[in-house]
Every structure is written in structure tokens, then in C-alpha cells.
Amino acid sequence: MNRSSRLGAWLLTLLFMFGSGSTMAKTPPDQLIIGMNMNNLLTLDPAAMTGNEVVGLVVNLYDSLVELDPAKLTNVRPALAKSWEVSEDGNRLTFHLRDGVKFHSGNSLTADDVVWSMRRILHLNLAQASVWKSYGFSKKNVDEHVKALDSSTVEITLPKANDPQLVIYSLAALGSVVVLDSKTVEQHVQNDDWGNRWLTTNEAGSGPFSLEVWQAKDVLRMQRNPEYWRGEPKLARVVFRHFQESQTLRLMIAKGDLDIASNMAVSDVNALRKDPDMTVDAVKKGTIYYVAMSMKEPHFANPKVREAVRYLIDYQGINKALMPGYGVLHQRPIQSGMPATLPNPGYSLDIPRAKKLLAEAGYPDGFDTTLRVLADQPFLNIAIAVQSTLMQAGINAKIVTGTGNQIYGAMRERKFDMLVGRGGSGVEPHPHSSLRSLVYNPDNSDAARLTNFQGWRTSFYDKTLNQQIDNALVERDPAKQLAEYQAIQTRYDELIPALLPLSQMVDSVVVRKEVQNYQPHPSATTFLRDVYKTPAENGENKG
The missing domain is CATH 3.10.105.10 (Dipeptide-binding Protein; Domain 3)
Structure with missing residues (x-):
């Protein structure tokens, strides 16, 4: 057993020796504290991201045109696009944007931002470009196939025959075609990098939360966007904390220092199943x-x-x-x-x-x-x-x-x-x-x-x-x-x-019963905009 494992075991022993009962810590009622392993969290740039962990962060900082219903993945829900149509031949998708959406900077979100975000993916040619290249898009043809018809209408013409429903699913599920504030990002371009270096540790979205701070392998904090177009989120802040050891995660959530814990060892998850103050969501x-x-x-x-x-x-x-x-x-x-x-x-x-x-x-x-x-x-x-x-x-x-x-x-x-x-x-x-x-x-x-x-x-x-x-x-x-x-x-x-x-x-997430409306998403795009907390004594297990 290495040193960190011995430390985790020692802390866990102390917890069970002294109990948590009346001395249990409480996270702030308007903040959600999530424990996770951030070893694979390498960038916040939607075009460059890989791994499930970062997707769950990006979808709460940005918005996409459409999204998948976590309860029924084949149900595509409106997001920035209030409606859309597919041409009879299946080769053209037209999206109609909702009015009045603002980025965190205060800039208005328009169809030009959608087109620029798509162009950026293909020109950067990083991890998330692969999907769109498989559909026939490239940096050479993206201007021809992705256009803003006006300030609130985006037209996507497929470069080659495809299943248009799959393309819509990709727009909804991947997290790569979130819409970026092109004016803000362009202010931070270095050596024609489309803002990649800046977006590694910053964001330029319109989502329910804005980035407050990210310290790699330590902590990432998001704060509420009071001008969010869906309405102000109930949580003032979401805090993601890095933990290498599963036993430490188990200790922290049992004490009440965490509201949600993921990336835990099976033995620790199973032990927490017996705790009446916890729910284990397995997806x-x-x-x-x-x-x-x-x-x-x-x-x-x-x-x-x-x-x-x-x-x-x-x-x-x-x-x-x-x-x-x-x-x-x-x-x-x-x-x-x-x-x-x-x-x-x-x-x-x-x-x-x-x-x-x-x-x-x-x-x-x-x-x-x-x-x-x-x-x-x-x-x-x-x-x-x-x-x-x-x-x-x-x-x-x-x-x-x-x-x-x-x-x-x-x-x-x-x-x-x-x-x-x-x-x-x-x-x-x-x-x-x-x-x-x-x-x-x-x-x-x-x-x-x-x-x-x-x-x-x-x-x-x-x-x-x-x-x-x-x-x-x-x-x-x-x-x-x-x-x-x-x-x-x-x-x-x-x-x-x-x-x-x-x-x-199978993704097993441990959630304290005070947390309401938390629904882990099968595609990792877990939305936190509707999550809130109730007092422990009144909280009902959300099932």
C-alpha cells in the first residue's frame, strides 16, 4: 500500500471511530461540491477535449444548438435552436436560433457565432474534428456547407450522403459544437491558433455557469450566470475538486464535505450504498x-x-x-x-x-x-x-x-x-x-x-x-x-x-440526498442548471 493509500485508510478509520452524526460537515446550501479524479482533464477547449470528464464541464459553460434528453436519448430537445427542419432529400439541416441569448461577456449570440464555432473545429483539426471529417466536412469546404442565412438562421448542407438524424444526434451529444463567443475568442488568438491556448484554461460561452477558476489537478469553480436565457440557475456556484484516492472521496462525502462523488472504487461505492443519506446512480x-x-x-x-x-x-x-x-x-x-x-x-x-x-x-x-x-x-x-x-x-x-x-x-x-x-x-x-x-x-x-x-x-x-x-x-x-x-x-x-x-x-455516481434534480447523462453531458439542494432533514431521496 502506497503512502496516499495508507493516509486514506487512516482518515477513513478516524471517520468510523468518531462517527459523523452531529459533527457532520455541511456544504453551503447554494453550492454544489463535486469530488472527482481530474487526471484526464487536460483542456477546457471544446474543439480539443477528450474524455467524459471534460464533457460534463463544457456543457455547463456553453450551450449547443440541440441536446439529448437523458431519460430518452432518441428525444432531441431544443436548446439554442428553438426549431429546425431537415430537407426532403436529407442533405440540408436548417436551425432557427432563439432571440436574446447573451454570452458571458455580454455579447449577443448570433448565427455568425455558430458558423465560426464550426469553422474553428475543422481549421484546428484537433480531437473533435474527427467526427465532422467523417461526415465529409473539412476546413476547405466548411464555408460552403455551413452558412448563416441571417442573424438567427444557420444552414448546414451535408458534404456527402449521411443519416441526418445521426448528424443531429452529434450536434446534441458530443459537446464539441457548442457555440463560442467568436468576438471574445478572437481577442485572444496567438499565432493563428483560433484561441486554443487561451481556451485551454478559459471559456467563452453562454451557459448557465461561467468559469471562475481552474487549477489543474486541484479545483475548478463555476459561478452562476444571472443572465442565463433559460433563467437564473438555483446554485450560486459549482465546485469540482480533484481527489486521487477513492477512499478519500468516500470519507469526504460521508462527512458531508462533498455533495457528489464520482470515479470511486467499487468497494467504496458499495459501502456507501448502505448509507441512508446517499443515492448511487448507476448509468x-x-x-x-x-x-x-x-x-x-x-x-x-x-x-x-x-x-x-x-x-x-x-x-x-x-x-x-x-x-x-x-x-x-x-x-x-x-x-x-x-x-x-x-x-x-x-x-x-x-x-x-x-x-x-x-x-x-x-x-x-x-x-x-x-x-x-x-x-x-x-x-x-x-x-x-x-x-x-x-x-x-x-x-x-x-x-x-x-x-x-x-x-x-x-x-x-x-x-x-x-x-x-x-x-x-x-x-x-x-x-x-x-x-x-x-x-x-x-x-x-x-x-x-x-x-x-x-x-x-x-x-x-x-x-x-x-x-x-x-x-x-x-x-x-x-x-x-x-x-x-x-x-x-x-x-x-x-x-x-x-x-x-x-x-x-457503467458509471456509478454517489449523490447525497439533499441534492435534487441531478440526473447523470448517458452521454456524459450532465446538465447542472436545474440542480438545487434541500436541507438534509427535509430532503427527499430523488431516486
Whole structure:
């Protein structure tokens, strides 16, 4: 046990020795205090963000054209756009903005800001550009396809055939096409960076809260926007605090020093389930835990080696022992719960089969490699389990831990061997959402920089598979589309992919009963604008 773990255990012991009862701390009634792990919080720039943690922050600082109903993801709700239409041919989307919306600066929000925000994503070509490039948008054609017809009307013409409903889902769910205050951002441009450096630690939104301060791996504070167009939020301030240790989070929320705690270990979440002052909100998300291999690395360019790794993962053991509260067994690239998703193929640990495959590949004695992983749970425990079973077939994987930037950064640069990670979008209620993130790779060149696509990161490329994904997206016959998505999953398995799904994410958040109207969003876009707190003695559990 390391020093911080011993400290957390000691503090937890003190809590239970002396109890919390009458001496319980109280967070301010008009402030929401949220404990979380901020290791993967690297930027507040919507165009550059990666990971679920930052999405939950961005959607409370900015507004989007439309949003997804957390209770029913296929229900698209108006936001900055009060209404919209899709042309009969499905190639043109027209959004009508509501009047009187102001940015935090006091500037009026217009259609020009919407267009500028979209242009910015494509010109910067950072993480969030990948989705829009897959739809055919580029910095060369965005001016032609995204236009302000007047101050309150935005027209988006799709560059290539697509499912317009998926595009609307993306506008609603990704958090990337939030609308930025173009006048404010342009004042902070350095060397044609579209304000990227400034927006890393600042914001220029119109959302219910404005950024007060962000100190990396310490604290982020938002304050109420009294001029918010939906009405003044009930909370004066939302404070996000960084905690590395799950035991510390458990201590803090049990004492009443936190209102909400996320990123906690399963054992701590389960212990808090028994506390009548707490509610545990468990939400299944479309994100997939996986083991990835780089096909730029000569060992993993060999399909027999990738197949051997497929049989060197104890999927069932990992999900039973390590994933309760974090995820559920899932071995398909399309998230579960959709009509198109095939049943799990049933892969399991098979050491003799893996050894035979390695021998056929020319590695009868195995080889040495590295396995990158976040220094957080459940990732680290998954990596240790995988390391152990790889070793049984002679693959000696040295575990390399680090922050999100160190681990996923290496993956985005295609400079890794193996990696335990989590991804797959899945935020839009459509099979393409998962495939786009985990499988699709229309341009395998290094110059393409499709950094938000796991297929590109792993250098996994198959022309036929890409074409199948493109065809399924625009198929209008539901039965044919269903069959095409199932055929994609079958081919993906047959190709021995470089990314092996092992579990689908479950997000467990512990919430004190005083907190009302808090609803964790399956797409990570959790809105805090309607959240408020009632006195503990009168608070009712929100279920």
C-alpha cells in the first residue's frame, strides 16, 4: 500500500471511530461540491477535449444548438435552436436560433457565432474534428456547407450522403459544437491558433455557469450566470475538486464535505450504498473498455499475434472480479442494447490456443512489449490481470502508467505497443456512433491525424469494412440497415482487430440526498442548471 493509500485508510478509520452524526460537515446550501479524479482533464477547449470528464464541464459553460434528453436519448430537445427542419432529400439541416441569448461577456449570440464555432473545429483539426471529417466536412469546404442565412438562421448542407438524424444526434451529444463567443475568442488568438491556448484554461460561452477558476489537478469553480436565457440557475456556484484516492472521496462525502462523488472504487461505492443519506446512480454508457494493440509495432501487425492476444484475456474473470460498478461484459464494437448489436462471441482465456498461434506466428517463446495504462482504477487492475495472462504464453508486457496525456497522448501519436483504455463514443443513440470511434478509419496515413478514432490510433485499416460502414449509414430500409450493421460486426471479428472490447462502461455516481434534480447523462453531458439542494432533514431521496 502506497503512502496516499495508507493516509486514506487512516482518515477513513478516524471517520468510523468518531462517527459523523452531529459533527457532520455541511456544504453551503447554494453550492454544489463535486469530488472527482481530474487526471484526464487536460483542456477546457471544446474543439480539443477528450474524455467524459471534460464533457460534463463544457456543457455547463456553453450551450449547443440541440441536446439529448437523458431519460430518452432518441428525444432531441431544443436548446439554442428553438426549431429546425431537415430537407426532403436529407442533405440540408436548417436551425432557427432563439432571440436574446447573451454570452458571458455580454455579447449577443448570433448565427455568425455558430458558423465560426464550426469553422474553428475543422481549421484546428484537433480531437473533435474527427467526427465532422467523417461526415465529409473539412476546413476547405466548411464555408460552403455551413452558412448563416441571417442573424438567427444557420444552414448546414451535408458534404456527402449521411443519416441526418445521426448528424443531429452529434450536434446534441458530443459537446464539441457548442457555440463560442467568436468576438471574445478572437481577442485572444496567438499565432493563428483560433484561441486554443487561451481556451485551454478559459471559456467563452453562454451557459448557465461561467468559469471562475481552474487549477489543474486541484479545483475548478463555476459561478452562476444571472443572465442565463433559460433563467437564473438555483446554485450560486459549482465546485469540482480533484481527489486521487477513492477512499478519500468516500470519507469526504460521508462527512458531508462533498455533495457528489464520482470515479470511486467499487468497494467504496458499495459501502456507501448502505448509507441512508446517499443515492448511487448507476448509468450504463456506450463507452467500451478495451485492450488495444498498435499495428505499427511489427509483432501486432501479424494477425496471428493479435488473435493470440484475443485468447490471452480473461474476459469473464476480469468482469466478475474487477468490473462490478465499472462495467459489464461486452465483446462487440457496437454498444449493447441496440437491435443491431450481435450477441457476444464468447471469447475466453485459452492459453494453449494462444501459444499455438504465437508459435505459428514465429514467436514460440513469446516476446517483450509494453502495456500503457492510466494510473487509475479500474484501468490499472485490468492491466495487471492482462499482464498476468499474457505472461503465461511468454509475452512479457511491462506496464507503463501515467496521466491521460501521457497514456492517450502516446496513442494519439501512434507511439505505443499495447494499451488498456476506454473509448468508443457511443454518446449518440445510433450504431454508427460506436463504429466511428472504435472501427472506422477512412485514411490510415499519419498525416490524416484522425486522433479521435481508435481505428486510426491503432493503424487498423480495412477498405471493405470502411465501405460497409459508409453504406450502412445511408441505408434507408431499416431491415437492410440492421443486416448491414450485423455484417460489419462479423467482418470485424474475422479481421482480428487491433482493439479488443472487453466491457461496457457503467458509471456509478454517489449523490447525497439533499441534492435534487441531478440526473447523470448517458452521454456524459450532465446538465447542472436545474440542480438545487434541500436541507438534509427535509430532503427527499430523488431516486
